[in-house]
Amino acid sequence: QKEVEQDPGPLSVPEGAIVSLNCTYSNSAFQYFMWYRQYSRKGPELLMYTYSSGNKEDGRFTAQVDKSSKYISLFIRDSQPSDSATYLCAIPFSGGYNKLIFGAGTRLAVHP
Amino acid sequence: DADVTQTPRNRITKTGKRIMLECSQTKGHDRMYWYRQDPGLGLRLIYYSFDVKDINKGEISDGYSVSRQAQAKFSLSLESAIPNQTALYFCATSDFPQRGPVDTQYFGPGTRLTVL
Numbered sequence: 001q002k003e004v005e006q007d008p009g010p011l012s013v014p015e016g017a018i019v020s021l022n023c024t025y026s027n028s029a030f031q032y033f034m035w036y037r038q039y040s041r042k043g044p045e046l047l048m049y050t051y052s053s054g055n056k057e058d059g060r061f062t063a064q065v066d067k068s069s070k071y072i073s074l075f076i077r078d079s080q081p082s083d084s085a086t087y088l089c090a091i092p093f094s095g096g097y098n099k100l101i102f103g104a105g106t107r108l109a110v111h112p
Numbered sequence: 113d114a115d116v117t118q119t120p121r122n123r124i125t126k127t128g129k130r131i132m133l134e135c136s137q138t139k140g141h142d143r144m145y146w147y148r149q150d151p152g153l154g155l156r157l158i159y160y161s162f163d164v165k166d167i168n169k170g171e172i173s174d175g176y177s178v179s180r181q182a183q184a185k186f187s188l189s190l191e192s193a194i195p196n197q198t199a200l201y202f203c204a205t206s207d208f209p210q211r212g213p214v215d216t217q218y219f220g221p222g223t224r225l226t227v228l
Contacts, residue, residue, distance in 0.1 A: 008152055032214045043116070043202050043219025044155070051213070088154060092215050099170065100215060102154040 003027060006089055006103030015112050019076040023089035023103045026070065033065050033072045034090040038105065044088055047074075079110045115139045116220035118203050124226045125193050133188045133223050135203030143206045144186040145217065146170075146178060148199040155202065161186055193227045200224055 006023045013019055021035075032051055036044035050056045053067045062075040076083055089103040116137045125131050135144065146158040147170075157170030159178040167180055175197060179187045190197055201223045208215035 004154075006154070034214060041221070043204070043221055045219065046216050049214050049216075099157050099160075100155075100217065102156075104152050104154040 003093075003101050004089060004091055004103045007106055008104045010107040010109060012109045012111065013079055015079060015081060015110055017079050017110070019079050019083070019108060019110075021074040021076075021087050021089075021106050021108070023072045024070055025072070025091055025101075027093070028067070028070065030091045030093065032092050033063070034092070034100070035061075035063055035074045036088045036090055036102075038086040038088060040085070047087070076108075079108075081110050081112055084109050116203060116205055116218055118201075118220040118223050120223060121221065122224045124228065126228050127194055129193050131190045131193055131225070133201055133203075133225070135186045135188070135220055137184050137203075137205045137218075137220075139205050139207070139218060140183070141205035141207045141218070142183065143208060143215075144180065145204040145206075146176075146186065146188045147202045147204065148172070148197075149202060149222075150199050158188065158201075190225075190227075193225075195227045198225060198227045 004025045034049040035047045037047045038044040048058050050063045053065050056063045060077045064073040086105040086107045088105040090100045119134045142163045145160045147155040149155050156172050158176050161167045161180045164180050177189045203220040204217040206217045
């Protein structure tokens with residue numbers, strides 16, 4: 001089982017839709033959960049991160065963690081064409097050596 | 113100007129050739145990383161360096177080597193390129209743990225490498 005699993009999509013939605021992007025993970029010791037956004041032909045950039053369970057909101061973006069089911073989500077409200085990108089979940093892990101474990105990324109297209 | 117730059121941006125090479133990918137940063141970060149990105153596999157860590165004298169293997173270091181020439185420069189070499197090294201390569205930097213509890217990494221624009 002992979003440490004972090006993410007459906008690669010692609011996901012295509014109309015402008016204004018609510019988007020739900022999800023990852024599952026296997027290690028209950030994980031504490032922080034990150035979301036990176038990657039535009040085409042660019043490197044990933046950190047969008048937001050959360051600690052432990054609960055929600056964190058930043059404008060139209062909400063990150064949610066359910067540690068009981070090892071499930072993390074990123075919701076985008078009122079999606080815009082400029083949100084079209086690949087979204088990668090990432091989990092910091094310090095066992096062995098410090099690393100970020102990335103999901104495969106979900107490609108999102110928001111069409112006008 | 114971009115904080116993390118990578119050269120070249122695109123490269124096509126042949127099997128068996130030696131190739132070097134270069135990364136420079138102006139962020140003043142001590143930590144630098146090399147990743148490769150493949151469709152369906154996400155980003156995988158090749159090598160990382162916490163300072164000029166500290167270089168460590170990541171999860172997929174076989175077939176690769178690195179050199180940390182200065183705080184700002186970190187190069188990745190493929191000694192004898194093979195087709196399954198065709199991928200998108202990213203350099204990243206961070207100043208963890210100075211700015212907070214998570215290792216926020218700043219990525220370059222990537223190098224698209226094709227090995228024929």
